Amino acid sequence: MALKRPSSMKELVYYTKRNLDTCKAEVWVFKEYCPKCKESLMQKPTLRAKEYVCINCGHSVEAEKYEGTLVANIDYTCHHCGHSGEKEQPFERKRVQLIVPVSGKKLAANAVQVICEKCGGKINITKKLK
Numbered sequence: 425m426a427l428k429r430p431s432s433m434k435e436l437v438y439y440t441k442r443n444l445d446t447c448k449a450e451v452w453v454f455k456e457y458c459p460k461c462k463e464s465l466m467q468k469p470t471l472r473a474k475e476y477v478c479i480n481c482g483h484s485v486e487a488e489k490y491e492g493t494l495v496a497n498i499d500y501t502c503h504h505c506g507h508s509g510e511k512e513q514p515f516e517r518k519r520v521q522l523i524v525p526v527s528g529k530k531l532a533a534n535a536v537q538v539i540c541e542k543c544g545g546k547i548n549i550t551k552k553l554k
Contacts, residue, residue, distance in 0.1 A: 427499065440549060448501045449499070451497070452497050460483040497510075502543060519532055
């Protein structure tokens, strides 16, 4: 199964690409059409808005509710077994504990969590951490 690739960042709600030592992951989530008029893509009016709005009909949906209906497209290479694969799964971020390699400190972060199809290992894809 080949995933549909985005042609523009304007059609995406979320995009990230991470390259670590033996692991790589790319995640993208397409915007959905308005559930009411089905003519235009839902948009966030401002960067930190808590709702998505249809430009065509004005219908609005809370961000949490809207993002819960989206599908994440994931292209990954597992750092446990080296398996490369593509996957579609519901777009949800989980709170995970990470260990910072340099200092060894524990850190909690939101991550899209992918389960490897071959070995079942968990791959956590986070925002860039400072």
